[in-house]
Amino acid sequence: MEIGIPKIRVDAADKVTGAAKYTGDLEPRDCLVARVVHSTIANGRVVSIDVSEAEKVPGVVRILTCFDVPDIQFPTPGHPWSVEAAHQDVSDRKLLNQRVRVYGDDIAAVVAVDDVAAARAVRAVRVEYEEYPACVTVDDALNSSAPPIHEEKPDNVLVRSALSVGDMTFDEAAASEPDLLRLEKTYETQTVQHCHIEPPVSHAYMAGGKITVVTSTQIPHIVRRVIGQALGIPWGDVRVVKPYIGGGFGNKQDVLYEPLNAWLCQQVGGRCVKLEISREETLANTRVRHAIRFQVEAAVRPDGAVVARRLRADSNQGGYASHGHAIVANAANCFKQLYRDRKALEAQCRTVYTNIATGGAMRGYGIPQADFAAECMADDLAALVGMDPLEFRYLNCMGPDYEDPHTHVKFNSYGLKACMEKGAGFIGWKELREKYRGQTGPVRRGVGMAIFCYKTGVHPISLETASCRMLLNQDGSVQLQMGATEIGQGADTVFIQMAAECTGIPAGRIHIVSAQDTDTAPFDTGAYASRQTYVSGKAVKKTGAVFKRRILDYAAGMLSRPAEALDLRGGEIVDASSGAALLPLGEVAVTAFYSLDKSVHISAEETSHCKENTFASGVCFCEVEVDIPMGKVKVLNIVNVHDSGVLINPKLAEAQVHGGMSMGLGYALGEELIYDGKARPLNPNLLDYKLPTVMDTPKLNALFVEVPDPTGPFGNKALGEPPAIPVAPAVRNAVLHATGVAVDSLPLTPQKLVERFTQAGLI
Amino acid sequence: MEIGIPKIRVDAADKVTGAAKYTGDLEPRDCLVARVVHSTIANGRVVSIDVSEAEKVPGVVRILTCFDVPDIQFPTPGHPWSVEAAHQDVSDRKLLNQRVRVYGDDIAAVVAVDDVAAARAVRAVRVEYEEYPACVTVDDALNSSAPPIHEEKPDNVLVRSALSVGDMTFDEAAASEPDLLRLEKTYETQTVQHCHIEPPVSHAYMAGGKITVVTSTQIPHIVRRVIGQALGIPWGDVRVVKPYIGGGFGNKQDVLYEPLNAWLCQQVGGRCVKLEISREETLANTRVRHAIRFQVEAAVRPDGAVVARRLRADSNQGGYASHGHAIVANAANCFKQLYRDRKALEAQCRTVYTNIATGGAMRGYGIPQADFAAECMADDLAALVGMDPLEFRYLNCMGPDYEDPHTHVKFNSYGLKACMEKGAGFIGWKELREKYRGQTGPVRRGVGMAIFCYKTGVHPISLETASCRMLLNQDGSVQLQMGATEIGQGADTVFIQMAAECTGIPAGRIHIVSAQDTDTAPFDTGAYASRQTYVSGKAVKKTGAVFKRRILDYAAGMLSRPAEALDLRGGEIVDASSGAALLPLGEVAVTAFYSLDKSVHISAEETSHCKENTFASGVCFCEVEVDIPMGKVKVLNIVNVHDSGVLINPKLAEAQVHGGMSMGLGYALGEELIYDGKARPLNPNLLDYKLPTVMDTPKLNALFVEVPDPTGPFGNKALGEPPAIPVAPAVRNAVLHATGVAVDSLPLTPQKLVERFTQAGLI
Known part of the structure; x- marks a missing residue:
């Protein structure tokens, strides 16, 4: 058994000692250096660029501007691609943009012999703009009398979407019973950034008739496609190499600077x-x-049963489409999939172009925002009917038989209620809810919770496909080559465990090819959507079965026994029925290579097209202490409990949850990108942007309810993004419990809390 | 048709512009530098090494000596490997040798931060030796009273081999007819070196639990194996990467410094x-x-028919075994396979350790030496019976029905006599033989010839196995990944042409992965033995068939037609019978990737175990002008005519012949490594070692007789090594024709010619 073992990650030693190679470690000695000239306005048009002074800077090789680039608009999001135009991503930017839509938009680039020359030249470039009023908020953009940010559109709405469940409208449902209680609220989330350790970096060169880009990305095969599109060259003329990367969290699921570099x-x-x-x-x-504003209404029975909800969500897209068209629609799913509306659910969503930084994929893809709204609302509804929030959730949350009426995604395994029980027990829910009732004084404590539900991969909305290749070495060890990417989450380690499980070759004998080189790597769309252990894991399982069969076929010839009578266990060919060792795998391997009778280099390569999906779920419980006059929230205890099916590697699963919880705490309490009225970011640095450090982070507890999922290749399902989802609403709900004050926007900064506590008369 | 097209080599532009990356281009910025401390004696033992002064040199990181290395002896030759100990290569050296057997033997190594520090430290290392008398020649080594160079052997003979053909002994055959004429001669060849442009270079680092060595080699997969053996680590823990290389000619078919570097x-x-x-x-x-001395006897009828030959060959092995045990045995085959001995052929060969540089693989693997002897002898026998040398060869050379009685290798296609006719016509043989008869004066002209025969790959002596992988890109282009290596000969280009031929995808749409990375490259033993277009070409053909079938299967689904009714031609799916275009391949490819119905990443990877072989053959004709008092030979006209089956790429075939002819002219006229009595090389540099330059090289003419070979994957057979074989004896025979003086040792330097002409009374 290799599944469920807390194996130390295979890249641990290399990452600690520095042997692990990142993009910046691989650039050749004589590399030229490019720097981008960014716009100093957020909305407008470049009228002219004067590079005459910049070109005089010693060491400058070439300066190129938005007037030089090919007239090709291309899409940046890391989606699989579709052969149908209607399902393709929005192509709304060029390599360099004359029409400026974001402060810092890319308008020119300098190539120089070194960084100093490039930086000096960037400063010497003179730009003349025609400036338009900037839209910071969704309301700015909807009310603007200025021309649309994307002129080809009638207004600033990138896309509208709607969904409804039930035969009634919300209004009909809300009027259909006499005693229904009504809630109407607005919940808002802020703009945050991924803050991966390693900023985007790449280097590009031409050789062999193609252009090679070595880059820090989650999605090398998609980067290849987008470079081809952006440059108007055949995709096969592009080669992308992805070494180890210093985090991505979705920001490297966008093809940001690779096309420009190429x-x-x-x-x-x-x-x-x-x-x-x-x-x-x-x-x-x-x-x-994306910052998203959720305007919600609900009708609930006095016993707490939710009858109907209505939701209007407006998502602040920023300047370019990126993933935006998909994200707020996904956010609405959170409402649909988390709670039963006994009569009606209505949602209307708008994704609105503004001039702040472009919203893209970030861990949870709209769900952390929606979960904040849905879970604040759950506590607010529980309060409305005077019900314990945990009981409210037991009453209303989706059960094991839930199937999404639109996508038909199901809980093929269900552990949500067990997670709630386990987490409630861990945190001491009942005791604390009782103990912290009726506090007075400046420092008060409370306990809150939030649940979530998350699908595993993108089927059936989009394509799920993955390939894997295995090669037998002469010593009986294996090369495992994945198209799926290690982005810090430990994917390499769990793929090795999976390969070991399904081949019978010990994990220690499986070497993974960590880097993807699109020239030789199997195809896989990459690391996003919590898909890899599920979707790419199926590719490992399928390939492993073929690979094992080929090994046993060869061994059968050596042993003059039928292959069906043999098995591969612990790196030995054994008698399938008795388990008796017959032949070491190394002997099969070396014979297969060097036999004068029959030489075969045993390998296998298979595609798994995944047409399944399943919901993962879970809960966060959080105990806080609130210093009311200081507006300070201290997390005393916090636990995430996850229903993610079988854990391939409990140690890595725990680490994944820790990272997500930390991200959730930053989202809850401090992180926010702030803009001035001209849509200029005021805190684009890690001094002023308040990312939590280890000093700010409490002990993080991660628990699991392991219900094997029958559709998971090894009983597993999503765990990549979920840990970040429920933390912020759990903190908010704990503050509500401690203080009675419902703070309905993120983050819960001291300034905001002091304002809200003052309004509430606590200060 | 992609076969037979003189396509410009795919790496031409990159190699001209410098975009092509060689090992030295790829070393990381912070690389340490190693230098080897070489012995200053040729035979003896290191008693002690004092590194105390060397360690004081600033920048020295580590100094290691022959007293530090693992007690593991390992083999260096680039043979496929055998699982049977009796067929494995000789393991007779360690990473650093305490027992010194060659001047310049590796006895210690310095690792420093840069080259200057390393070089200074090397000079500061003090070594104390116990010195033995050095053996320069085979006779020195056989007659030495000193202990054997390899103490574990009873004498200095590495290996003895013998072969015989016919029911009689030579002596019986020579006595079996009354009128036989007898010839007894000694022919000798000298020690030469490959002189590839790029000397051996590698860099090694550890990551991912394995050691990676980037190296200039012909045989990356074999380097991997030997490093594993030399370091005593599992072969799967070694990764070898081979970029473009600056020539090898067999020297990089030995694993020279990669194990030490690792x-x-x-x-x-x-x-x-x-x-x-x-x-x-x-x-x-x-x-x-190897310098080889051939002591030969022959008995021939007055009409020129050869009745019997006897051959004693002694090969100067130098200090270590390397490929030596196989080479002189291969040389003897040249006698066997070139001419019919009507009653008997006897050969006895010895490979003798000496203290000069180790003999290894070099283009032709013993055959250029043997061909010199056999073809000098042919002219000397023709002279003995008063026969035209061309007629002598027509009478005695092997015909199309020849099959080697030991290996059963055959002429599956035969063009030797046609080559002779074509070459004789080109050079004007008849006219010149007549015209240059009876010359006098100091400057005379002559015309000579030499034939050869060469097998294609190493089957059945050793294993022939090769794999290939093809991947379909979204744009309908193909990644072609070979285990076989591009070493300057144009392999990449011909593999592309082969892949195009057997898939129906135009060559311009096939991208080859030129570099081999043993972690991901298909297995192949590498570039040697003129095997790749034949053996690895079969892997291309086999893989291409599977790949094409998978593409047609997918297209069949799209078109709702049976796959058998479809074909792939010119990059289009066509109706197999009418040829009508049905679907561009790019559309099939993009659909196969992105179909929501059936996503498949079409690929194929197959092993071809080659159990066939076939003889290639040919001839060199050469017209020379000899300045007798000056001892100078000027080549006036020269042509090689090759029977190599179908030419995959006539332009590259011609270039291959040109290179071989140039190498042959250097062998004939100038190149020789010279040693003093202590086995110290006197001219180990390109000033004193007389490699011909472009100034020394006449116009080289390459002609072909294209008889399709039924066993060649595309009708092709060996061409890599053959061009170098017949040149030296053709030059020697032309000098014989011009002057009447038979010079029986190489090279024909002015000094030697003046001596011989003086002995002959011409001066």
């Missing part, structure tokens, strides 16, 4: 060009988590 | 260490072509 390389005759984005550039102008 | 890397904690060998080190102590 094009700059083309413009200097194919010489290697490096393009490294600074922290400031990353915060100002890569991707962010 | 071990040095281990000793500095896995930091990257670079080991670059200088030209001097390369000439003194890598590998050379």
